[in-house]
Amino acid sequence: MNTLTFTTELDAPAETVFAWHARPGAFQRLAPPWAPVRLESFEGIQEGDRAVIRLGPGPLALRWVAEHHDVIEGRQFCDRQVQGPFAHWNHTHRFEPLDEGRCRLVDQIEYAPPAGTVGAAVSPYFLEPELRRQFAYRHRVTRRDLALHRRYNSDEQSLTIAVSGTSGLVGSQLVPFLTTGGHTVKSLVRSRPVGKDDILWDPKSGTVETDKLEGVDAVIHLAAESVFGLWTAAKKQRIYDSRAAGTRLLAEALATLDDPPDAFVSASAIGYYGDHGTDVVTEESEPRTPGFLTEVCRAWEAATEPAAASDIRTIQARIGVILSPAGGALRLMLPAFWLGLGGRVGAPDQYFPWIALDDVIGGLYHTLWADDLDGPVNLTAPHPSRMDDYARTLGDVLNRPAPLAVPGSLLRSVAGEVATEMALKSARVVPKKLQKSGYDFSYDTLDDALRHLLGRTAETDAPFLIP
Template sequence: MRQFAWTARIRSPTLDRMPGMRIAISGASGFVGRAAAADLATSGHTVVRLQRGQNWQPDTGALDAAALGPCDAVLHLAGENVAAGRWTAARRQRIQDSRGPVTERLCRALAALPQRPRVLVSASATGIYGDRGDTELDERSPPGSGFLADVARAWEAATVPARDAGIRVVHLRIGMVLDPGGGALRRMLPPFRCCLGGRLGSGRQWVAWITLSDLLRAIRFVLEHDELRGPVLAVAPEPVRNAGFTQALARALRRPAVLPVPRFALRALFGAMADELLLASQRCRPQELCQAGFRFVHPSVGPALQALLGH
């Protein structure tokens, strides 16, 4: 079998707090997974990729414990991309199956390992809150309704076997991750660069967002902080309405953003995905991270986009 581990070469301040851990990552080929694997490796940890069909079988939950070696932590990011296309019945099924059921099988396998990891950081999403208008939301707010909310609720509930086995479980409720190299921002850049950008629908919906670099720092933070468990919002402390986000992006690109996209057009283009991903309002604040002393490098969207887009 190929060697899946990267050994760290660069020391970072993290090492002064915590000796290097062996961390297994699922979804390591994805937008966040690739960056997290590189970041953790350069922070002094040994990263082992959970590779579907090789050392991990998501359909059965089987893990090749010998190939993985004893891991201190698992970062579970795997799942069918929710923004890759219209939510046909088949895609909805894949989105669902790759969250709750895959996570539950993984957790049962982790619980059965001779040497269990101490911590499981399992991705979740602010989509768990559904569409909540101007209501302020934090980790204690109840989940909302809708397809994504149902998927995320099942995804979080699926970790019970790991928690029951004494593994510290963190559900990282991630907002829209911003980086020009991938995810939503990369998809937005071409229309905005061509002066075809504009607010979505009324533009009044709140956007929960976080820069990729702050997310990577938050992942390291939750791995290090044993007091954190359960839901932890990984979003910047200053949510912004979609209209404000649109203006900030246009300013960072030095382009006008004068072409609003009406709700009906979004629905015609993206179907139900438009309502839940583009038009839903989630005014989230990261209470748990802030109380634990986490400091955001990019708390405000304007400077964040300026920093990311190089002006």
């Protein structure tokens, strides 16, 4: 039997940290983005409650059933495997008070690896390092999420927030972040609502269940057709319509409410700016070398006008290139970099306006509470990287060479307009308004962001505390 213990001191009472773990969304927030893990069902953390988890990719995923036991309200809960890959697994979550406002979070795992003696022999080289990576990540997320909720919502006010695009890369993490903070989320869905907190919003039919939007505190609008894929004429029309028509339908509905939200945060993108070379780009910068994405972003932002005209504080969140191994550009790049075949795309001095997914979540949350923010707000890291630096840093984090360079001319000949619009425009975008309003980035350097997202931080080199 193996025992691993991981410990972190948190600036929050034990009862608060216990409650955070007990709320819907905690599992999703704690699941590392590089791990193929998904939650099938979750009953809670009370005595006898069960969670069903799928481990592994697609049809190869293994079913893991965990049952909670030895629950001490505000202090502890445990989960043991009743079905799954391990020969034995028992995980104790303890919350030890240190003083009135601080506690120690302790995760202790007793386990026997699968595959008998073979599993025991290879566990120190594969299983234990992976557990170390995962629990270091879990504790970083717990610390940061609790700090954000404490900073912006010290009175523990429960907001009701309507969110569209809840199954996307951002929405699938934003919703758990909000619910673990004690907020109520109502999902804007484009098909018949199935849950009590679902609200129908169907741009195709022009239908919105307006009555269900009455009294919500804020709306965060993320839903849009993915820009990844082959840009056929039909695809481009869907990209445009999903943003312009879908946003206008929602903004017009909000403008008719008797009890409207205090804030309407609508996603946009740094594609608005076009190609600015090496010049610094702020929210005041005008588009240059406009193309399809600039046209889309202009229409997308203009569609929020009905809400702004009705005195709803309206923010157009111009989001940069989101970094996460769970989706988007980084996920597409990782296979080549893992094989040692990575490198820069386009010119070496071309800027790459990145942002860690954690800071997209934190930045969006900040906009809900920052009453001085309205209009366009850049959601990008403070230090955009040149493509050369980006490729070199990603290679270093993965401990792989990144020797290749794909010329822009070659990429254009292969991918045409998609390459020009998405990969070869340089935008040195900085988050001027976000920083001026007081947002503190979790990951403001590329190296820190990639190490966090890929589980390759210095913490993972530290030994576990083994009793």
